[in-house]
Every structure is written in structure tokens, then in C-alpha cells.
Amino acid sequence: MPLKIDQELVLHVAGLANLELSADETRYYEAQLKKVLDYIGMLDAMPDELGPAWRSDTLGPATLERPDAEVASLDPEVALAGAPQKVGSAFQVPRIIE
């Protein structure tokens, strides 16, 4: 698993995760991700007994589905009670269309 963890990659990942990092944080996470991913690299050495046809998404318990029935939902005022900003019966966000 040849992998180069540098500040550019850390900032790219932070962007994907909707996080902003200070310069100190970027250095900290660069060091931490290197250390943790170096440890995780041990997975490369794991003997594989599963074979090439094995897929994780075809095993495990079947996901049960709820009956397709109408149920009561939260009242708008209850759903909005924790909103940092609201307008009428909606969550308010900054302008999206310039």
C-alpha cells in the first residue's frame, strides 16, 4: 500500500469532510494519519481465505423493511425546535443561488 500522506492530501480529505483546518491542525493530522495508516497497513499481510468471489454486500443479515404504511411525523414546530435559524416552517440556510 504505497501511500504518501502530506499536507496537500490532508487538506483534500478535510475538504471532502467539510472541515477547515488551521496550519497547526494540518500538521497534527498529517502526523496522526501517517501513524494510523501505517499501522492499518498490516491488513496487506492478512492471509485471504475468502476467495475473489466474496463480496461484503451479499452477506450478513437481510435488512428488514418497514411496512409501507402511513405514520405520523413530527409537527413542524417540534422538528424546528432545535434549528439554529428558521424561517416560517422551514430551516433557514445562507443564500445558495447567487
Add this chain to the structure above:
Amino acid sequence: MASPQPFALTASAIAAQVRAQDASAVEICEFYVKRTAAHAQTLNTHLFFDADDVKAQARAIDQRVRSGETLPLAGVPVVVKDNISTKGVPTTCGSKILAGFRPPYDAHVVERLRAAGAVIFAKANCDEFAMGSSNENSAYGVVKNPWNINCVPGGSSGGSAAAVAADLAPIALGSDTGGSIRQPAALCGVAGLKPTYGRVSRYGLVAYGSSLDQIGPMARTVQDIALVTDVISGHDGRDSTSSKLAATELASALKPGESVRGLKIGLVREFFGEGMDQATRAAVTAAIETYKSLGAVVEELSLPALKYSIAAYYILATAEASANLARFDGVRYGHRHQEPGMSLKSMYRKSRSAGFGREVKQRIMLGTFALSSGYYDAYYAKANRARQTIANDFARAFQQVDLLVSPTSPTVAFKIGEKSQDPLAMYLADICTIAANLAGLPGISIPCGADPQGLPIGLQLMAPQFAEEKLLKGAYAYEQASQWHQRHPSL
């Protein structure tokens, strides 16, 4: 009250007294309110506690008892980890991003507890979003171990474990994604059960790693663990992974004096490796000797894939966390960064960056990386294969034995600050517990000793999926043959 000190009582005894009207729920709660007022601040166990609300709940329960309701947890105070939703009661997950958030609904387990006559007593401090093994990642300060306040209580359910150990409540709920019930239970000297994945509904549990998370009880005795598990187990259609397999009643299945002669217990060689302290090795070895003296058959086993469990976990759990925690964006609840003329993207980023703590950001980034283009196959897909390989190892082991035994933690509680600057060292503290989550197995930690300084040591037992009855019977047999569960810290 026709009892000795309530803290000498188990939840089972409290409920029996309240049902018989030998004691009232109000009297029981008054005792725990006083004890909480005296010790919760020093230990930093509680993030929310309202004595008036506790007394109001207790009065209502006494009324239900007088009206003839038979309540399995009548008047039993329960401390609930702060990542479990409680309607109208602050639920912060130990994070600044949810400061002041009051959920509009109760978690399934909280509904069940209320219906069973329990008092939802307080919300327990925890590592932020359940990410940690020491409770040092809480935005609201570290919880202190009641056995030595310079030591961590373990995590992430550290407040729950410390509250039970300090007799601030007879029962607490925790959640366990990689050991977060069992490891703090061990470090605080109480019992803690992670049920089989799917046994207890996750509805209302704020998600960390959804395929691994499970709610479970912490208590002083195995009998109390059984009593609470009976209340919170069972199918719930609001959790799509909730099992429809009927739950067997555990509390009535535990019979004092029932023999474990012939029970086959596997000693997992990989859990007795480097990094285990001497006192832990000695205590666990002595516990295994106790099982042998009770007639159990102990044999050594190897599960070679276990050495990959931490590596696999920190890819899978963080990948799931990166998706689960994307919902905290300053729109519907929680902290929102305010700045005139700010774009939506900037609002998301600044809100999350200010609201999440250091370890949570690290895990979100690790998970985002593992799922990102170009790295998915090398990390996430490989970790999934490791997970299945580990589950296969367990399946083979359970063809040979009934239960598996190990230490819960390789060491006793460590000093506050000792590992907080080295997350990888902290991750390794979960070496004995993580594999049960990867394989969806039930596991329990029970007290089995103490180091020379008196710090508790925990014994872990694991069983096949949905074999909670076998697991608890095994734990109960040891508990009856020992006195470690009767120790209380001096406060």
C-alpha cells in the same frame, strides 16, 4: 425504608421493595439524589441532572405501583449515556456541536425503561460521539475513576461506568462500538454487557458506526444486567437491523447454584499477548482456575485473524462515522457558525470545525480518506474482508467451545493524560473488545480482581450471536464463586 443503605441494594432488590411498597421510589431516589449531589461534580460523571424532575418521575412511579401496575424496574434510577436520546432532556453526545440540543423523542430503550418503571435519573458524560477509550475526549471534561481520581474511567461510556461504581445509580446504559461498555466497566469494577448486534434497538442512539453500535446495561451484578437486558431487548421496527428473533427471558434463567460442569470455555491465546500487565494476567488466570474448580472445561484456542481487528475496526468504524456525522452541519440542530454574507459551504465547514473536537475530526478524516476515490479498495474493501475473516475464526471457535474468555482490557485504568497525546496507543487499549463488535457477538465484562493499588480488573466472556442466556449463566457462575463485585470504592 425497610432496607439497609440503598446503595447496598441491587436494582432487582430496589424494584422488589418498591413493588411491595416496602420502600417508595421517592425514598430510593432521594438517597441517590443526595449521593449525586455529593460526588457527581468531583467525578464529572453527569452532563445533565435535574433533581426536581427525578422526584417528579419517582412520584409518578409510586402512583403507578399504588394503582396496581407490576413494574419490573419499579423506582430503579438509571443513568443514561448522553448519546442516547431523551425527549426534552439535553443530549449532547459529549460534544460542543450539540450543546443545548433537546431531542424531540425518546430512544427505544428509554421508552422501554420508562414503561418498566425506571427513573431516567441523569445523562452521563462520555467521549465525544462515543469516540474514545478514556473519556478524555469529552468536550465537557474527563470523568474521574472512582477508585482513583487521577485515573481514567475508560471509555467511551466512562460516565456511565463511574456512576455505577460510585453508587450514584444502580444501573446505567452505555453504548458499545468497539468495547465502550465493557472496557469502562472493567476499569471501574462493574459489570457491563454488549448484547448481540440487533438484540437491542438502536433507534434514538446517535450513530457512530452503525454496523457496530449496540446499547447495553452496566450494573453491579449479573442478575441486574439480565433484568435490564430483558426490558430493553426485542424487535423494534424503527431500527432496520433490529432482530425479529424472540428474546429469551434472562433474569428468570439465572438460577443460584446452577452448575457449569461440562461448560466448554475457550481461552483465546491472542488476547494474552504483549502489553498485558502482570496483575491483569494473574487475575484472569485465577478466574479461569475458578471456572475449572466449578467443573468447566477450559481449553486454549487460537483465532489468528484477531490481530487484524484494530486495523479493520479503525477503517470500518471511521468510514461509517464520516457518513453518520455528516448530518451535523449547522442546519437542523446544534452549533451554527454565524457570519454575515457567509456561503452555505463556508457555514457547513466553519460550524463543523468549531463544533467537533480533535479526535472526532481525526476519525471523520480517516473514514473520509478510506472511502475516497482511489483508496476504497485498498482500505475499506480490505477491512471488510478482515471483518469476515475474524467472524469466520469466531464461528470455528464456537464449534469447539460454548464461551470464549479473555481479559476485558490488557491493563488496569491508566493515568489521566498518559495516552491522550497518542491516539494509536489509545486505540490499542481496545485490543480485547473490538473483535466482538466486528463479528456482532455478545460480550460481558465482570469484575475479577484488583491490582496492588486496588484498581479493578475485568474478565470478558463472549458467546455466539443471540446466546445471551449462555453468556450470562457463565458470568453468573463466576460471580457467585467470587466477591469482586461486592467491592465499593471509598469516596
